[in-house]
Amino acid sequence: MTSANNPPDDGYHLDTRAIHAGQDPDPSTGAIMTPIYQTSTFVQSAPAEHQGYDYSRSGNPTRTALEALIASLEGGRHGLAFASGMAAIDTVLRLFDPGDHIVVGSDVYGGTYRLFERVLARYGLRFSWVDLSDLAATRAAITPETKLLWLETPTNPLMGLADIAALAALLPEGVLLGVDNTFASPALQQPLLLGADIVMHSSTKYLGGHSDVVGGLLALNDDELVERLRFLQNAVGAVPGPMDCFLTLRGIKTLGIRMARHSSNALAIAQFLEDHTAVQRVIYPGLQSHPQYELAVRQMRGFGGMISIILASEPAARQMVSRTKLFALAESLGGVESLIEHPHSMTHASTATSPIAVPAELVRLSVGIEHVNDLIADLRAALA
Numbered sequence: 001m002t003s004a005n006n007p008p009d010d011g012y013h014l015d016t017r018a019i020h021a022g023q024d025p026d027p028s029t030g031a032i033m034t035p036i037y038q039t040s041t042f043v044q045s046a047p048a049e050h051q052g053y054d055y056s057r058s059g060n061p062t063r064t065a066l067e068a069l070i071a072s073l074e075g076g077r078h079g080l081a082f083a084s085g086m087a088a089i090d091t092v093l094r095l096f097d098p099g100d101h102i103v104v105g106s107d108v109y110g111g112t113y114r115l116f117e118r119v120l121a122r123y124g125l126r127f128s129w130v131d132l133s134d135l136a137a138t139r140a141a142i143t144p145e146t147k148l149l150w151l152e153t154p155t156n157p158l159m160g161l162a163d164i165a166a167l168a169a170l171l172p173e174g175v176l177l178g179v180d181n182t183f184a185s186p187a188l189q190q191p192l193l194l195g196a197d198i199v200m201h202s203s204t205k206y207l208g209g210h211s212d213v214v215g216g217l218l219a220l221n222d223d224e225l226v227e228r229l230r231f232l233q234n235a236v237g238a239v240p241g242p243m244d245c246f247l248t249l250r251g252i253k254t255l256g257i258r259m260a261r262h263s264s265n266a267l268a269i270a271q272f273l274e275d276h277t278a279v280q281r282v283i284y285p286g287l288q289s290h291p292q293y294e295l296a297v298r299q300m301r302g303f304g305g306m307i308s309i310i311l312a313s314e315p316a317a318r319q320m321v322s323r324t325k326l327f328a329l330a331e332s333l334g335g336v337e338s339l340i341e342h343p344h345s346m347t348h349a350s351t352a353t354s355p356i357a358v359p360a361e362l363v364r365l366s367v368g369i370e371h372v373n374d375l376i377a378d379l380r381a382a383l384a
């Protein structure tokens with residue numbers, strides 16, 4: 001959606017698009033901020049004659065602005081907004097039929113594992129969990145029934161990377177590549193430009209950025225695929241309300257500067273933790289000790305705010321997460337405030353008895369944008 005006063009995105013940098021794309025001033029009032037169209041329905045001049053909107057499950061102008069914005073940020077033609085990240089993933093998976101096969105990276109968000117194996121498997125979808133850093137194993141997992149390769153990079157919570165361009169290149173015609181880009185955000189990584197077909201976000205995290213809204217987004221290029229997804233979005237109905245879309249639009253305006261600060265804070269903290277004797281291992285893509293550091297440098301424009309560390313024991317991990325003061329003990333991530341958690345008993349408890357269970361000694365940090373010295377002092381005290 002562009003007008004004479006708000007020229008097309010082409011040529012603008014991401015930081016500029018984050019503030020302007022999809023967000024023309026309101027044509028009737030000039031309001032510079034996108035209005036919250038808090039309405040369920042729209043008056044029609046004659047049956048089926050309207051101004052582009054008939055019912056807010058099918059479409060709402062505040063949502064349209066957010067959908068245009070995510071498309072622009074990901075370098076795609078189309079965007080779709082959902083009530084949560086899980087609703088976005090679920091809608092993608094409804095493209096498929098019983099008997100269809102999906103290859104999934106073996107380190108994913110616990111809720112994704114739960115949706116795939118405990119809900120969608122009951123409807124006849126079949127899943128194979130594969131270490132995507134092993135390209136030969138990934139190729140071997142693809143069968144004639146395979147319709148989708150679904151991955152996260154960096155992964156939640158083990159911070160493993162997948163080589164998006166290499167995986168896109170090895171997929172046969174007809175197998176879609178879907179990338180959960182929640183941890184990086186489009187400020188650090190744009191999977192569509194590397195060959196992915198669908199990019200997904202839990203906008204609850206870095207895009208919203210302020211821990212005040214739950215949401216999900218998709219971005220893609222294919223005109224036929226977006227029609228199928230729009231049909232499902234309306235038919236299934238897991239759409240966000242206008243207020244949630246407004247909060248997400250508002251949060252995204254500062255995405256560029258937030259991600260730069262998250263990344264610089266996290267790098268300094270990862271280096272501090274790597275030198276700390278109580279920490280056995282620090283897993284952060286921006287450290288040269290990360291096994292895929294070269295790929296991180298090639299694929300990402302910054303390394304983000306998420307750090308995982310391995311402590312000596314589960315009690316040590318539980319003690320650390322209970323002792324920080326600035327790092328709040330909570331699930332979720334990607335907000336301006338720092339969070340800390342124990343994935344084994346919290347976010348990833350649903351994988352505890354599965355092949356993709358996470359170590360009990362693992363602690364996950366979501367590094368916020370507070371002053372880095374205060375954050376390091378908090379961690380130093382908690383580890384003492």
Ligand SMILES: *Cc1c(COP(=O)(O)O)cnc(C)c1O
Nearest residue numbers: 084085086109156182202204215
């Ligand atoms: C949080 C998260 C999700 C799920 O998103 P919700 O908005 O909580 O439904 C999916 N993938 C990743 C990587 C996440 O961190």
